[in-house]
Amino acid sequence: MRRATSAFGIALALVAAGCAKPPAGVPEGCAYGVVDLHVDLPFQVHYRGRSPDLSQPGSDVTTASLRAGCVQLVVLSLFLPTGLRPRPHSLDELLAVLATGEAIVAANPLLTLSPGSGVSVVFSLEGSQAVAARPDLIPSLVQRRVLLFGLVHAHHNDLADSSSDPHPGRGGLTPAGERFVDAVYRAGALVDLSHASDEAFEDVARIAHQWGRPLVATHSNARAITPHRRNLTDAQLRTIASSGGIVGLAFHSPFLRHDRKQATANQVAGHARHLMEVMGPSHVAIGSDLDGLIHHAAGLESHQGIAALISALHRQGIDGEPLHALLRDNALRVLAPLGRRSRRR
Template sequence: MTATIPRVPVFDGHNDTLLKRVITKGTDRETDFFERSTLGHIDLPRAQEGGLVGGLFAMFVPSNIRQDFSKPYNPSDTKNYDEIDQSQALDFTLKMAAEAFRLERSSNGRVRICHNVREIRECIDQGIFAISLHIEGAEAIDTDFNALEVLYNAGLRSLGPVWSRKNVFADGAPMRFPSSPDTGPGLTDTGKALVKACNELGILIDLSHLTEKGFWDVAATSNKPLVASHSNAHAICPNARNLTDRQLDAIRETNGLVGLNFHTAFLREDGGYSRQTPLETMVKHVSHLIDRLGEDGVALGSDFDGCMTPTDIPDAAALPALIESFRQAGFGEELIAKIAFKNWLSVLDCTQN
């Protein structure tokens, strides 16, 4: 009789589900989070089917919030990288935070916004979907950090100073292939002050999307583990969004973490936008990350609802296929558990106060 392998819980380091929900509200693409859909990547039934127990839910403000989101995203359109006004960004961020609060309130106890790792662990134990709020690109934060204080008290526990565009805090790395991540300036003085303010509050600083100079500025400024929530190995896919071995070594020195991004253009050696990307390519990145970071420094940062995923992982329900690919590559069950959820909980515990 063959023993049944238990479903591995997955705590994911990055998704754009809140943005997806806000921009589709009132359209024919609006979905019920509590009903299974074929649109997008995450809803509660598909999360439960795939073992996704929660994750960092990003609040990202597009440069053109009035664009037609029903059309495919064009990474070459320069309008997608225009700087954005702080008050406009804050207003849009509040819409996404409010969407998270509404999901929690209407869930009948099935969804919870978590403020610390203890609450996340309780959710995993009790079968409750755990949401931890994250900001991707800090345009919503004013230079006096008043919004930061308010959003922290609302549940914000992770923040990326930039997306792939410039703001008052730093420059963002473009989605350029082939390219070094050394594409422009790093943190401004205000950006360094933001890092220190986040350290003081216990908000994780996310290095994904920063230029290489920005990465090293955070490394010199922060007193917390270095974390890139959704980035891959530059040695395999030389996209400006990925991390060099030197950067990975610096992350390891701080007991930090990198979450594997599922976006095909950040996975493929040719940098191509093709869903015909085998799971073996994802395993190759994870193996390289383990070699540079150690078993405690690698996790998942899917970018669900914000990226083009491989055909074999069309949505959250298919996460067991990736887990099985790790087994086929010879990863032991304890290592798989670390990659799937344990490492995220450990690093969040180290960064939160």
């Protein structure tokens, strides 16, 4: 396997190495640092009129809430809504949303695409239909810091089946999906399993194993606690753990409790406890889904609520190094090597 390390990968690795002993390297004035694996801010700016200037209020994410939450790195997801006309998921549309993501970074001095100070930003795709027929474009997206590729959103597409689509599936990855997943790993990026069907999960896990890559589900919780198809079974959690991967805890109430009521920070912590029991302490992370039109868990309407979540995690007995691992270090471990290319398995 040949690898060329990107400058970005090296920089992230340095951030990770410098932070091996928490709380070293955390944001100024903070006792901890946070990585959030899934935030839908570009959707708010591109489609819902939110100002890219985060010093202004307008959505879950603001400069003040990022600072108050001690956020160190955030993965901004690039999401194309259904029902777009005339060309629902065109490449042009995706590139326009990516440009919006980059414009958000440019508009806010706190944000940076070069890790080291401020809040580092990388991008993910939430659904890859727009590039389903163009896996050759993946390396150019990786160059622009798109490091995680979710295959689907709420509907089956040309690559894979979705966990949320009521129509009968086709059994996981399509042949184009298999080629796409290969291309993602070849480009040094990772597949995001959140939203994939159980069958697609199995198919991606098989290919990731061949490449020796960690499995990632950026915003999904435990199905054993809340039986929602967007959540992960214990068997899936064990598969992720054995790959060295991570699961990001989401703050969306329906993934946290099944009675349609608003969830609490205690319930997020309960899911964290379960994930840690099944996977061990090195595989749990945060993937809030803030700005994704979620039904927020109470008190977790922004990153400012992370402090309350930490109190809830303390009550679950999660403290010290496992706590710092959950908040930041597990995610940095998985994200740091990304962007290095390998030409073959």
